Amino acid sequence: MASMTGSSASKPEKTNIRYFFPKDPDKSGAKFSFLRRKKDLIEEAPxxxxxxxxxxxxxPSKGYARTxxxxxxxxxxxxxxxxxxxxxARAELLCAEEQGSLEAEKTYQITQNDIRSTADEATQQKIFDLRLDQFGPYRLDYTRNGRHLVIGGAKGHVAAFDWQTKNLHCEINVMETVADVKWLHQETMFAVAQRKNVYIYDNQGIELHCLKHLDSALRLEFLPYHFLLVSASAKGYLSYLDVSIGKEISGICTKQGRLDILTVNPQSAIVHLGHPNGTVSLWTPNMKEPAAKILCHASCLRDVSVDASGNYMATTGMDRRLKIFDLRTYKELSRFQYNKRQCPGVLDFSQKGILAVSRENVVELYQDMTNQAYRPERPYLYHRCDRLIQDVMFCPYEDVLGIGHSLGFSSIVVPGSGEANFDALEANPFQSKSQRKQTEVRMLLDKVQPEMITLGGGIGEVDFKTAAELQEERNKTKFLKPSKIDFTPRHKMKGANKAGKIVQRKKGVQEQHMRAAVRDIVRTKQVEGRLNQRNSSRPGLPEGTSSLQRLKKKSA
Amino acid sequence: MATISKKKSFSLKVLSRNPEDYRRETKLDIHKAPQNPETYLHPFTLGREYQRALNATKLERVFAKPFLCGLDGHRDTIQALAKFPTRLAHVLSAASDGEVRLWDLSTKKCVSSVAAHDGLVHSLCAHRSGQFFLSTGQDANIKFWSCSEEGRIGSEPVRTILNKNVYQGIDHHEKEDIFVTCGQSLDVWAGDRSQPYQSYKWGLDSMHYVKFNRIETHLIAVAADDRSVMLYDTRGGSGVQKLVMRMKTNSLCWNPMQAYMFTAACDDFNLYTYDIRNLRIASNKYEDHIGAVMDVDYAPTGKEFVTAGYDRCIRIFNVADGHSRDVYTTKRMQRVNHILWSMDNKYILSGSDEMNVRLWKARASEKLGVIKPREKTAFNTMETLKKTFKDHPEIKRIARHRHLPKLIYTQKKQIREQKDAQKKKESNRRFHSKPGTVPFVADRTKQVVDIKE
Structure with missing residues (x-):
């Protein structure tokens, strides 16, 4: 070992490391130079x-891991x-656009006319009415980037257009009842629920597909990250259709009757169905039963809506109540009772949490409804239409609410409802054609599998068992009995096949098996004994986890 | 846009974007893409990232085509491979018929060849300057050959040293004009002298493999036929340490980044990495081969090494892991005897029994050639994603899957069974014995028989 220490002596001293370029690399040890940049040259503001x-x-975690x-x-x-x-936090600075707002003593007194008279020209263009009195009432849908709009009249009139430039893509009469319209992942295609089947049209109004297995659909929803078209039918069927491969992923018979209330949680892709008995049921494509059921109203449900954060749900019922639920706890946060003859109808949450509630021909807009302490006397804004309102929807990334009613379609401005800063990689209102094509490819590549739609315990969540659960599992294994084995021994010659011998052989094997099993049990007990000893000093374990517990008297 | 009305007195601010702020000005610009990290605008982030990681893993397997080309031309079994310290593209190979060839990897052609020895060539190594190389052969000669910048080997050796005994291994010092040969004894040669200036012998058996340490340049590791690995210092008069193992070490390689670590390729199908400060216990044991490991070479990063197996496959190991991260086979490749990892960390060369030198990629699915910065970023992102989700069962399954020849597949299963049976037997024995009589023995110490100093 003597010469080994000699080699270690040639190491550079630890206290003073100096790297340098040797003139003659052959003669000295170091070959490289690691110039260290001084850290204090650039300092970011905290x-x-x-x-x-x-x-x-x-x-951040406080404890220590095992090693x-x-x-x-x-x-x-x-x-x-x-x-x-x-x-x-630093990138927040780059979000330059400011959110809209309306400040006045009595905001509910301000009408669309007041807004129109004071706002800039571009905003004035966003307040308009389409008088389509022959084919109403209308249902509507905005694309994810808020640029395009499709409206469908119950009597068969379907029109798609870029509502900001008022540029019409197509206008068709499908000559059938239209129950609902929905854009697919982009403005190139939309689905229409007609009397019997669901049809898919492109933005020129050409029929692309007739989806016969989605029959008598009443409501449609689209999950853009999963490419799933969800339809709820009059016969009580909930169907998931993967539009990227054209396959029905799952068809569920809900056994709940007519399904005309359907909404989707945008954060978890869980479908919320509203039922006439006042319950809301939560569905995933992977279960034939609802993942959860919430009894919301004591009467028939009118509409359900989930906010953009996916944490709150608003419901309206025939009992003239508007209720807000917390979806993390499934508890009611607040309820609002309407006056006689005023029954709240359809609902929609905006990106910034403004809630639109229709009652007959009036839309009421409330701010901050998910705040439990907030009890508004009056709504934030009112808007009165001429006829009964069928559908409301906020336009994403704009301060605009679209209203479908019996007399056509109205677009009104609701300051502060839309997200001011869009993320171009998610939804871009100003995207070019090439960008749109590229986005489509990206979306298809990143398509999330329908199996990953779950109510809790999704990807990225730790599936850990508590110490008590582990203990219970161990307790279970302790009393395991060795399984019986039954077999017919092989036929043997020369007197070994006598009945007694056969039984003897069989018994031998069985006993061997039994011994092995007993040995296993003994071992688990040994391990457990050690664990029990260790756990006895650990806080948080329930009483009676010791293996000797079973010997105690029950009454004690 | 805030305005104040006089009649009802309210201030109004409505979202009103100017499209010009969001569109590119000219066609030569890139598209503007404002971003907002707000969480609710990005639903299913983890789900989408998982999907991306899954796709990346699948693509990795799709593009995993590690075999680049076979360098054919030798007329007999490959006996030695050597790389130059100063040239990236040139590689030397020697065959059993005494021929030495120099290959240019950029053109994948043989630049020149020379009939170096009568009978087989035992070993090759490059001179530290890169202008010469040395060879030993069955004819008991050590020959110096010049080779030009373009790779032309001189037709006659520059210098020949005639000996009595055959030398089986040769290696050159990193910095000085010293080279070392091993055979019946370990001889250190310097300068123009025709006699070794130092000769070591420790035990009776002959030595078959010798390697200089590249950092602690005077340190030599030698593998001998008596199942031992010996460490020498050229400045000392005798050996430093001798490690005797259960089975013979075929070849060994020093870690190029950690002077005190070396990896020994062993006849017992395993490799062992040792820290020379404590040879009692291997610092890691590498399993997976189902035949003797014939050769081992480190990547210049010191993080990985490649092994050549008698089981007709090449395996790549991470130094920190116990099992190989990849395995290369072809239908025609026979027993692999020699292996090299190129100095640019990109290629692997293998020399096998059926007269071929093969060129492989070090990372099977890596894209070769110029990679533009955006592509590079994309690759890096994918690497990170794969790393993040590597433990998810589906991704793990795809990333680990290799289509192996039937022989290797079944043999591996058999060996697995044998090991399980041994384990079970040992545990049974322990269970039925008096406590403490059957001690637990670490797997990494089992192969060490003795250490002499």
């Missing part, structure tokens, strides 16, 4: 703590998360 708080996804290595790994990962939060 981000406000309250701004950071918004972007943090969770608290130091894993603890360090977790810490390193947490550093990355912190950096992401910091970068997001």
């Amino acid at each position: 981000v406000d703590e309250h701004k950071l708080k918004k972007w943090r996804t969770g608290e 130091k290595f894993h603890s360090q790994k977790i810490r390193a990962r947490e550093k990355v998360f912190e950096k992401v939060a910091e970068k997001s």
Whole structure:
């Protein structure tokens, strides 16, 4: 070993590391230069703590992992998360557009005419009415980027247009009842629920597909990240159709009668169905039963809507109530009772949380409804249409609400309803044709599988068992009995096939099996004994987890 | 756009975007893409990332075509491969018929060849300057050959040293004009002297493989036929340490980034990495081969190494893991005896029994050639995604799947069964013995028989 220490002596001293370019690389040890950049040259301004708080996804872990290595790994990962939060907080500065607002003492007194008279020309163009009195009442749908609109009259009139430039894509009469219209992933295609089947048209009004297995559909929804067209039918069927491959992913017989209330949670892609008995049922394509059921009203349900964050649900019922639910706890947050003869009808949440509620021919707009303490006396805004309202929908990324009614379609301005800063990689109102094509390819590549639609326990969530659950599992295995084995021994010659011998052989095998099983049980007990000892000092475990517990008297 | 009305007195601000702010000005610009990190605008982020990772993993397997070309021309079994410290494209190979060839990897052609020895060539190595190379053969000669910048080998050796004994291994010092040969004894040669200036012997058996350490340049590791690996220092008069293992070490390689680590390719189908400061326990054991491991070479990063197996496959290992990250086979490749990892960390060369030198990619699905910055970024993103989701069962399954020849597949299963049976037997024995009489022995110490100093 003597010469080994000699080689270690030639190492550079730790206290003073100097890297340099040797003139003659053959003669000296070091070959490379690692010039270290001074850290104090560039210093970023620190981000406000309250701004950071918004972007943090969770608290850093406090404890330690089983080994130091894993603890360090977790810490390193947490550093990355912190950096992401910091970068997001910094990026907030780049979101330049400001959210709309309306400030007055009595905002509900301000009409669309007042807004039109004071707003700029582009906004004035957004307030308009389409008088289509022959084919109403109308249903409507905006594209995800809020640029295009399709309206469908109950008597067969379907029109698609770019509502900002008022550029008509197509206008057709399908010569059938139209129950609902829905854009597919982009403005090139839309689906129309007609009397018998669902049809898909392109934006020139050419019929592309007739979906015969989605029969007598009443409501349509589209899940853009999964490419799923969801239809709820008059016969009580809920169907999921993958429009990218044209396959029906799942068809569920809900056994709940006519399904004319359908909405989708935009964050989890869970379908909410409203039923005449006052319940809302939550569905995924992977289960034949509802994932959850919520009894919302004591009477027939009118409409359901889920807000953009996916955390709140608003419902209206025939009992003249508007209720807000928290979907994380399934608890009612607040309820609003309407006066006699005023029954709230259709609902829609805007991106920024403004709730539109129709009652007969009036639309009421409420702000901040998901705040439990907020009890508005009057709505934020009113708008009165001429006839009964059939459908309302907020336009994404615009301060605009579209209203479909018996007399056609109205577009009104609701300041502060839309998201001011769009993300061009998700939805871009100003996208060019080439961008649209590229986005389509991207969307198809990133298509999320329908199996991943779950109510809790999705991807990225830790599926951990509590100590108590683990204990219970161990307790279960402890009393396991060895399984019986029954077999017919092989036929043997020369007197070995006598009845007694056969039984003997059989018994031998069975006993061997039994011994192995007993051995296993003994081993698990040994392991468990050690665990019990360790757990006895651990807080948080329920009483009676010890293996000796079963010997205690029940009454004690 | 805020305005104040006089009649009802309210201030109004409505979203009204100017399209000119969001469209590119000219066709030569790139499209504007404003971003908003707000969470609710990005639903299913994890789901989509998972999908991307899954797609990336699938594409990785689709593009995994590691075999680049076969360098054919030798008329006998490949006996040695050598790389130059100063040239990337040139590689030397020697065959059993005494022929040495120099290959240009950029053109995939043989530049020149020379009949170097009578009988087989035992070993090759390049001179530290890169202008010469050395060869030893069955005719007991050590020959110096010049080779020009273009790769022309001189027709006559520059220098020949005649010996009595055959030398089986040769290696050149990293910085000085010293080279070392092994055979009946370990000899250190310097300068123009025709006699070794130092000769070591430790035990009776002959030595078959020798390698200089590239960092601690005076350190030598030698593999001997008596199942031992010996460490020598050329400045000392005798050996430093001798490690005796259960089975013979066929070849070994120093880690180019950690001077004190080396990996030994062993006859017991495994490889062992040792820290020379403590040879009692291997710092890692690498399983997966189902035949003797014939050769091993480190990547210049020191993070990975490649092995040649008697089981007709090449395996690539991460230094930190115990199992191979990839395996290369072809239908025609026979027993692989020699392996090289190129100095640019991109290619692997293998020399096998059926007279072929094969060129492989070091990362099977890597795109070769110029990669533009955006493409590079995309690849990096995919790598990160794959890493993030690597433990998800579906992704893991796809990433691990390899189509193996039937022989390897069944043999591996058999070996697995044998190991399980041994484990079970040991545990049974422990269970039925008095506690403490059957101790737990670490797998990494089992192969060490003795250490002498």
